[in-house]
Amino acid sequence: MIAKVNFDGLCEPKNPGGIATYAYVIKLDKQIIQGYGLAEKPWSKDATNNVAEYMGIYCAMTKLIQIGIKNAIFYGDSQLVIRQLSGEYKIKSLRLKKIYDKIQENLKNFEYVEFKWVPREENTEADSLTRIAYSLVLQNKLKEIGCRL
Numbered sequence: 001m002i003a004k005v006n007f008d009g010l011c012e013p014k015n016p017g018g019i020a021t022y023a024y025v026i027k028l029d030k031q032i033i034q035g036y037g038l039a040e041k042p043w044s045k046d047a048t049n050n051v052a053e054y055m056g057i058y059c060a061m062t063k064l065i066q067i068g069i070k071n072a073i074f075y076g077d078s079q080l081v082i083r084q085l086s087g088e089y090k091i092k093s094l095r096l097k098k099i100y101d102k103i104q105e106n107l108k109n110f111e112y113v114e115f116k117w118v119p120r121e122e123n124t125e126a127d128s129l130t131r132i133a134y135s136l137v138l139q140n141k142l143k144e145i146g147c148r149l
Contacts, residue, residue: 001028001029001069001071002071002072002073002112003026003027003028003064003069003071003072003073004026004027004072004073004075005024005025005026005027005057005060005064005072005073005074005075006024006025006074006075006076006118006123006125006126007022007023007024007025007053007056007057007060007074007075007076007126008022008023008024008052008053008056008076008077008123008126008127008129008130009021009022009023009039009049009050009051009052009053009054009055009056009078009130010049010052010127010130010131010134011039011047011048011049011051011052012134015048015049016045016046016047016048016049017043017044017045017047017048018042018043018047019038019042019043019047019134019137019138020038020039020040020042020047020048020049020051020052020055021036021037021038021039021052021130021131021133021134021137021142022036022037022039022052022053022055022056022059022130022133022146022147023035023036023037023056023126023127023128023129023130023132023133024036024056024057024059024060024063024126024129025125025126025129026060026063026064026069028069033063033067034125034129035059035060035063035129035146035147036129036130036132036133036146037055037059037133037142037144037145037146037147038133038137038142038143038144038145038146039051039052039055039056039145039146040052040055040145041145042137046095048095049078050078050080050081050093050096051095051096051099052130053076053078053081054081054096054099054100054103055099055146055147056076056126056130057074057076057081057085057103058099058102058103058106058147058149059146059147060072060074061103061106061107061109061110062106062147064110065106065109070109070110070111070112071110071111071112071113072110072112072113072114073113073114073115073116074113074114074115074116075116075117075118075122075123076115076116076117076118076123076126077117077118077119077120077122077123077127078117079117082115082116082117083117084096084100085100085103085115086115098149099149102149
């Protein structure tokens with residue numbers, strides 16, 4: 001079985017330095033697993049859209065490992081993140097490198113992984129979950145950084 005995983009991240013109302021949230025949607029045959037959370041401490045210099053995108057992948061991978069899934073295709077609308085994970089682009093940000101390295105460690109738990117770019121219109125489920133997480137932070141109902149490294 002190959003899990004199909006859509007991930008997304010946002011940082012609002014400003015990027016960098018806003019509120020960064022991530023989300024993922026895992027599809028396994030007829031089962032759907034969703035997750036979202038706070039990617040970084042709000043209003044910090046490390047709260048960025050790219051950090052949020054990376055945390056979406058990292059947290060989805062962590063969930064897949066927990067449930068024993070070894071094959072996955074990750075779909076995201078950030079060309080930068082997809083190209084970095086595919087080895088086309090180098091990572092210059094130390095903060096992103098830290099998450100990237102954790103993702104590389106997680107890859108050892110998989111037999112097959114692929115990273116694919118999709119247009120924003122094909123990533124609406126994960127996008128809407130990032131907005132739910134953002135709304136929960138604004139309502140002071142989501143305070144803890146989810147899925148810690």
